Amino acid sequence: MDMKIDRAPLDVPLTVDRDRLWNSLMEQGKIGETDKGGLNRLALTELDRQVRELFIRWCEEAGCSIRIDRIGNIFARRAGTDPDLPPVMTGSHIDTQPTGGKFDGCFGVMSGLEAIRRMNDLGIRTRAPVEVVVWTNEEGSRFPPCMMGSGVFTGQFELEPTLETRDANGISVDAALHQIGFAGESAVTGHAVGAYFEAHIEQGPVLEDAHKTIGVVIGALGQKWFDVSIEGVEAHAGPTPMHLRRDAGLVAADLITCVNRLALEHTPHGRGTVGCLDLFPGSRNVIPGRVDMTVDLRHLEAEALDAMVAGLKARVQELETRYQVRISLTPTADFPPLNFAAECVSSVRTSAEALGYSHMDIVSGAGHDAIFLADVAPSGMIFVPCEGGISHNELERADPDDLAAGASVLLNVLLCAAGREG
Incomplete structure (x- = not known):
């Protein structure tokens, strides 16, 4: 059933309880807290179990019913007046990186809970149910892939192979879910969603640099990742003249510059990164004979992203000829650019x-x-905004007023989408 999202703002826009939101974030942040004030709370560990149970307790106290599906996603539902309508959903994740912060993901979950609490405070009912969800293993730092729970829910990943995925110690997702008591019985698929909103820290510096409080997210960059191997010839650094070298390291340096140039040529949304670089044999007086590296290209527009990939491949061919090396370019990830629904974007902006x-x-x-x-x-x-654009880091910080502003926007878009009644 399609759901119409009212783009008009509420007659009297509502705000959340700033201090209650902040206190919830700080309370959940005690579970897995590190010495530097961050979080180490990997998916499906004992610490994950503790914070999941805290979330469930808070949601039940707020009058929500709880459902857990087979991949461990938690759905906390506040009933609507029309049970036939699919829920308006919000949420994020509460698992973290090994050196993560207290706001990445957790803010989205706690702001959803705060929205429901605020509706309760004001005695507001909605036509459609409102649902806060905790997605399993968004980070992917213990079990690949990332965004596991939402991926299974939406059919991006198959359930059974995902349950058999193992961590570095050989423990499967299925075993870990059972160990912490979150291998739910509900079906993963077939759960209709009327609309979905997610509040999140930016994890970058743009909003802070522009002195803006709210980022209206219009879409997500497409991503194309590659593993690159360059095969030259290792040789003695002294006797081998420059013009007779087949230096894989020199070629790698050229490709790094190429990746940066391609991103700059496709501003403002172009991104280009070489995040891994391994030179063989790794001796100071040996010309590198092999380099393994990664390339990460991103853009909001599919045509521009394809142009960046074409530019990379053209440069690879030029370098193979010039330096008499062999270069392999192996795709490892391909996510198309995404534009969020116009009615959802408009609702966020209007609120x-x-x-x-x-x-x-x-x-x-x-x-x-x-x-x-x-x-x-x-x-x-x-x-x-997040301070300094820092995230996936124990030093991750966000201002309580900014967090309350984001949660207040979320509250209003949820009410517009779910249909406020009283």
């Missing part, structure tokens, strides 16, 4: 304006569960 928050359109450069949900329901995202 930010009605609340008087400074805002700007922005794109997501990282992966989020909302990207997969966009395949099955109209979806949108709300960004708030």
